[in-house]
Amino acid sequence: MELFARSEKTRVVEEIGGVARLGELVRELGGRRVLLVTDPGIVAAGHVERGEAALRAAGLVVERFADVHENPTTADVARGLAVARDFGPDLLVGFGGGSPIDVAKGVNFRVSCGGEMSDYRGRATATASLLPLVAVPTTAGTGTEVQSFALIADAATHQKMACGDPSAAPKIALLDAELTLTLPPFVTACTGLDAIGHAVESAVTKPRTTVSAHYARAAFEVLAANFPRVVDVPTDLAARAGMLRGAALAGLAIEHSMLGAAHSLANPLTVRHALPHGQAVGTMLPYVVRFNATLEPATRQTYAALARSGGFADAHAPDEQATEALATVLIRFLRLAGLPVDLKPLGLDERALRALAGEAAEQWTAQFNPTPVDPSAFERLLNSAS
Ligand SMILES: [Fe+2]
Incomplete structure (x- = not known):
């Protein structure tokens, strides 16, 4: 293709x-x-x-x-x-x-x-x-x-x-x-993390197809290869071009297969706690990857394949190990961008977490997540990140 x-x-x-x-x-x-x-x-x-x-x-x-x-x-x-x-x-x-x-x-x-x-x-x-x-x-x-x-x-x-x-x-x-080129570093990082979130989430959604899988994998490969560079050297035009290409490929993956739980969580985090969309997606994504991978072997295989195609796991690494390598690299991207790797800086109490979980479950993206996510599942996810 x-x-x-x-x-x-x-x-x-x-x-x-x-x-x-x-x-x-x-x-x-x-x-x-x-x-x-x-x-x-x-x-x-x-x-x-x-x-x-x-x-x-x-x-x-x-x-x-x-x-x-x-x-x-x-x-x-x-x-x-x-x-x-x-x-x-x-x-x-x-x-x-x-x-x-x-x-x-x-x-x-x-x-x-x-x-x-x-x-x-x-x-x-x-x-x-x-x-x-x-x-x-x-x-x-x-x-x-x-x-x-x-x-x-x-x-x-x-x-x-x-x-x-x-x-x-x-x-x-x-x-x-x-x-x-004129994008401030913080915007570059947040939009880049958003695009990476699109690639990783659309790869595993319930409505995924072979076409969306092609775009999600191609997007992840190019975004993961260029994100560290564009954060480190914002004037690198080739890295900028890679990010633009990756974001468009990930956009096509969404067009064919929608998004999942990290996006469901991101919307209320943005509305209630003013977390920029890409930062919210980037923060929650490693937790969602681990959550989905535990419950669904097919999803775990897809995550593992992403990690291998991005060069983050050995070709023969077991799926569990490769999936953890994917979560680890997503956390590394947050660190490279100088962003928190959890929700601790927000200081959310139990009531705030419950409210976020309830709203996340109402987002239209929640239905496409590969594993069922109800308010209690979202509460577990938010707790693990807090
Ligand atoms: Fe997004």
Whole structure:
């Protein structure tokens, strides 16, 4: 199987300095009036100007919507929609981390199909044809640049909604590692740990397939090889390119097989205790690996295969040993990034742990974990990390 299969909905273009070709790629899709969705940080870094210059050099008319916030809500989408209605784009560019790309998807649903964001919860929800979307990620993390889903929170309840349709996936994902050079070390580490979490979790979920297994393993290999380097030498463009490639591969693995318990735990840890998503995933992942491996031989085999393919366990090492090597390397990644390896710094008491466990069990990712996880299982997991 090719690294990025041609049958995927998104064409992945990997090129250092490739943002200069953004106009040419948009023209190939037939775009003439482009709404670029981004956030103030990406504008301040100077990346948006480069992207817009490339679009204008190709003779395109460009409008900018830069008012996207982190963990975007229906309010971000509504503001973007107002700009889109005034401007009348025939193509959208989502330019930035996961948030601008997801808001671009959200705007696309509403401007193309009308209605409210909540109308598009679930899969295959588009009621009219969507505008083509080009994604230009500036972080190596979420993988939304190759996915048909947008995560948008309800502005009133802050509940995250997964809004999706196969046609909502970007037509092109332009991976230009130069755009990730300006990421602060902490963001580089958190987004990298998130991507590693995507690879490891999607490898073992209940709905896993041979296709998702291909992407999860390829993602883990490239992410594990490049994470230590990108943390140590943030200016290393080859390592940055590796992380971008790995995040996109992991994004495709999720597209085919969803996520598991580490992501279920991460959401309440972020909401209740302000732990950044990637840090929360990275902290809980080794505990989830050990938990799942104890209960499920098939899962243990998959973890062991990941450890072997990443070069962290001998080809003949027993599955138990190779699985422990995987957990150990995941902990080493946290240490390399200077992050805590457990939840102790949060000082959680029994009541806080129980509340987290209850909320983790309600997350939609919990159902895909290879072993059943109910509130008491999540409480055991949280206790082991506290
Ligand atoms: Fe994630």
